[in-house]
Amino acid sequence: MGFKEILLILLGLAALFGIGYLVVYLVGKYKEKKKAEQLALESGANAAELARAKEIQRKEKEAYVPADQLRAFRVKRTTLKVITYIFLILIALFILIPFYWMVITSFKSAEEIAATKPSLIPNKITFEAYKNIFQLELNPNGTLKRGVPFLYMFGNTILVGFFTTVFTVISVVFSAFAFSRLRFKGSDVLFTILLSTMMVPGEVFIITNYGTVSRLGWVGARLNDDTVKIIGNYLAMILPFIGSVFYTFYLRQTFKQVSDELYYAAKVDGVGDFKYLFKIMIPIAKPTIITITILSLMGSWNAYIWPNLVTDFQNYKMWLVSNGLSNAFRSTIELTGPGNVLNQQMAGSLIVTLPLLIVFFTLKKYIMRGVVRGGTKG
Incomplete structure (x- = not known):
């Protein structure tokens, strides 16, 4: 495939994403307009009078602006919109092209991947890679020889992600409520110290956390180890990440939006702090808490460095989806070479990417709503 074909494909993708973005933009504008009209009708305003008032306002505004200035303003506004669309399309291409390459490579054969000229469209769609990665083959000592143990990887990731997310949400809710509503000596100083830890690189905490779990004997459970060692290995992947300073700050901003008068009125009525938290604050901050839950689960799903440090690369029964792929193909690459398993790696x-995409697009509105609520007050 030559340069012209590649250029045409890129231009076609750019046009496709541009049209898609334009459709989404127009649909959003249409929904906003319909919502505004509905609100106007509900408030008793006549739709015709509202349109007439808008037209009069527009004409009055244009009456004070010379025609050449008005024309220049419209050209400038249109040019700015075009530049914005082009920029967004380019950003979308930079994000989507690697994903597109991953998808098409997973449907290519090993021979096509080894070809000198890479193709943007598979010459022949094959499911050879998917078939190979689901066929597990073990060595005599019980270690993995080839294939990907998705059952263990997904099971371990869901288990670790579930407990990490549950304990993270619990700790974040209580700490955010304490810093936003409870008045105790040194609360501002303590919160400032907590925020300052965000300035420390995460790699520094990895060193100290690894030293701690290593002394407890929770690192590197092997295939023939007992249940206590295996449970310790799970604890090593869960306990160091059951709290988050950023999520505490994030939820605190949402809690701060609730007026202090409501809290004091509840105290006068004899409502305790726990009841006030569960009956009033948590329902109000529900979108933000859902967002924290989703982001925490996604963080556990994507974690690579820490699970790779505390698990044994030969014990496939303890792998997560993040480090499991690299460990699974390590022995296969040694046998066949890196080029022969590229399609399997992409498959x-x-x-392992599809579940995250499904979760994100299913719960996208909660994430967006939580981001807006959490960032509207300092």
């Missing part, structure tokens, strides 16, 4: 990456 495995696509399989």
